[in-house]
Amino acid sequence: MTATQAAPGGVLGQRLLRKEDPALLTGEAQFVADLNVPGALHAVIVRSPVAHARILSVDVSPAMSVPGVVAAFTGKDLEGEWAGPLPCAWPVTPDMKSPAHLPLATDKVCYAGDGVAVVLATSEYAARDGGDAVAVEYDPLPAVVDLDDARSDRVVIHDELGTNTSYVWELTPDQAAVDAAFADAAHTVHGHYVQQRLIPSAIEPRGVLVIPQPFNGEYTLYSATQIPHILKVMLALTVGVPETAIRVIAPAVGGGFGSKLNVYAEEALALALARKMRRPIRWIETRSEATQATIQGRGQIQDIELAADAEGRITAVRVKLLADMGAYLQLVTPGVPLLGAFLYSGVYDVPVYSFSCTSVFTNMTPTDAYRGAGRPEATYAIERVIEDLARAVGVDSAEIRRRNFIKAEQFPYSSAAGLVYDSGAYEQALDRALELSGMDGLRAEQARRRESGDRVQLGIGISSYMEMCGLAPSRVLASLNYTAGGWEAATVRLLPTGKVQVVTGTSPHGQGHETSWSMIVADRLGVGPEDVEVLHSDTAIAPYGLDTYGSRSLSVGGVAVAIATDRVIAKAKAIAAHQLEIAEEDLEFRDGAFTAKGTPERSMPLGAVAFEAFTAHNLPDGLEPNLEASSHFDPPNFTFPFGTHVCVVEVDTETGLVSLRSYTAVDDCGVQVNPLIVEGQVHGGITQGVAQALFEEAVYDEDGNPKTTTLMDYLVPAASELPSYVTDSTVTPSPTNLLGVKGIGEAGTIGSAPAVINAICDALAPLGIHDMAMPATPERVWRSISEARGEEAKGS
């Protein structure tokens, strides 16, 4: 397949404003919490205040005396409602250990936030007061919050498993070759990094509303979810309602970043309680509740080693990972480390590779996919440790990367870890980023500040990344034990008036699919994007789909839309040829009309063909009425976006405050459908990586109590913390799909955190500081500086 470049004057590549925005900006769009249903009961979950305890008793009777409370149930009361546990769809190894996980705990709580009872009331206020009235007796147990402590099995969280280790997963194509490379290496470097837990913090917390039709046994479930299709199947299995009786709708959804790529206890509870009570059930998460009840990201401890020859060419990469699963396995919890497992060699031509991951349970909120899921962690490790290699070899950050880049002519490139990278031009992106960031002037300023002993030191950090996205070829998912495929579905219909209806299996929650899919279709059909309607996120309207996550929507779902569009054109062409009485091969489709080659006056616009297809008065023999076609596209490979980011920081050596002075990102996501949307994704992505580097951390104390349960304490950065980013792109089309596109939803996050930390280490290198834990808070930076100067942290 060859990539299609945007035709000059075509719709692809234009910076169109998003169709979605007027409704979102004016408040017209309806989120779950906006849906008011008469007679709905409001649910409040009673959550464990302690991280690890046996439940001695749960008394819901005091709640029943609260005015407005209609019912209250303990975990034991509802045990009979479940046909299965909350699902984990990724048993990464055959012997992976997974504890039973019911929507409400019955005998034991395993993290602060674990649900033990549910109260239903006629108002949210009454439900909350009822929840406060439920009396629970706990017998506290020691909490496990440290990963090494977890691995020691000093305290075993899930008695029935006998261990806290969930699985050990290894990727070692040739261990002997790795060992030999280390034995022969001129240089070896080792990095030890902690990927702190992060709280996803979508602007809209979660929520669910289930409306039963008790007499025909059907349920409509609205959820703030990224995955209406997967949710429908999983809830059928967990709650025991036939799949045919569940319709799932994701209304306007305010962001997810992976946190809504899950099947949550509250969704199962709402469905089961709607069945039990025969009334609509509504649950809306509060912001503080989201800091405990919604999955968290990262939570890994990484050890990475590089072996290199005398010139600094990497000869082997060896990685050991310790991953924090949290208290239970959610939908894809165990798979997150695997999404990074193949990428610890980064953008470099590395001949041999070994990776192993040990995953453990702890008494904290379950982890799962969060923007980038495994890939930001991997990129961080390689992009940090290569700085140590540069120092060992005595070359600068750019040069060590140039020596090791996979060259443009090596693509498609087979990696030692077993992937085939589709396309890339890594050095070009580095060159462009260095040029845009004004590197020469920066180095001169840095030298001046070092010379004068300025309180504020300048640091420059580079990060060159690539990632695998566009989940995913179904056969590859099978080889990783993922229990679903990776295809995506689309249907394209021409309506009688010439308007176009697109049905997609993706489920946008901020990505702008209505705009982008309209542009893809408009570009191919020669209609305006405003003539295209995109239907999505409702299993009754779009029965097939695998939803939106892992930067998959465009390169899988968007490509399915393009294929279906082309099928519609092919059918239309047969009708046009029949009506124009001309052979199909003598017709060409251009600017929205079928025209005889060489005889432009013999032409039929697509709208006219659509009407003919609708009336079916004069169709070729054997051709069915209407113009509609579908595609179920299973990608042949992942796509591999890449780029280089350059971050410039000012470090106040007295207070430890790190300020971003400039940030330059050159990203390559192949062909761009709408550069405005690409830039928006890059901006948000960079910010989430900067957030990990400088601000955010889900903090637990030694007893497992969460300490960052409001946005006053969990530091999501705001606009005033960030500079205006300089963004640019190169375009290296992916040869794996007919649009030439790659994903861009996660790239910014994947590239940015190491650029920031590299910049801080660069600023402080004269003090001998070469590592900085995340988040690099002023206090942490100040302590490093004090230690490096041999000063006691004053007054401690």
Add this chain to the structure above:
Amino acid sequence: MSYDCAVSVRVPDSLEELVTGLAADPGCELLAGGTDLMVEINFGRRRPASIMSLSRVTELKGWSEDAATGELVLGGALTYTEMLQPDLAGRLPALAQAARTVGSPQIRNAGTLGGNLATASPAGDTLPVLVALDAVVVVESADGRREVPVGDFVTGAKRTALRPHDVVHSVRVPTRRTRQEFLKVGTRNAMVIAVCSAAVVVDLDSCSVRVALGSVGPVPLRAHEAEELAGEVLDWDAGGVLAGDAHRDGALERFAGLVSAASRPIDDHRSTAAYRRHAVGVCARRALERVAA
């Protein structure tokens, strides 16, 4: 626990009606901007039976200049946004600096000076500024009016000299020739609680320097020894600027050290005491450099 959710809300139209109402119901909560009280209520930490809103008490609003004394009189209901307006900000730049660091625009539109005083959080952003300005709190009640220096008004963490039937009427700030600065360290630029803060006022009339520290003790603290050192180091004949040799002989570093020594910080999840002690010295030293350079 009672589930009787009834709350009486009164909206007095005058100061007199307010203090009379307070005398009759001294347990009543006063609601100004609500930026502290509503958080407490929303989290269920306080369930007041009665609330009185200050929104229509015009006597508490705005600010004026006392024609007799020349003092600035800041109303208890003066909002942070009003502190940022050029007229007032030009007269009290340190107060404007402190107001600028509070919350978001919405919070600054709602939150008031009287509320900051009455809450008396150790991290209250205006408190060190008012202390460094030698301000006096005017307290009103049915018993009459009394004046309390800010340093005496705040008696402990979230404790004040207010009696249950008192309201903060206004704050009187003496008019002197000053240069002033406020600096704060937070974990983020906006929507945060101060890790530490410092207000420095160079008083050209009395040839003295006042330094007050926030978030490093239960109440705003004066750094007296640091003030004395600064008073000696500044060249008053030249208009209260740093003498040329102040940098060379390490006076500024000693000033920072004395400020740190005057602090009494605690460890919490926002910062360790050690960092607060260090950073408050840096803040005060930089503030001094800015106003006396």
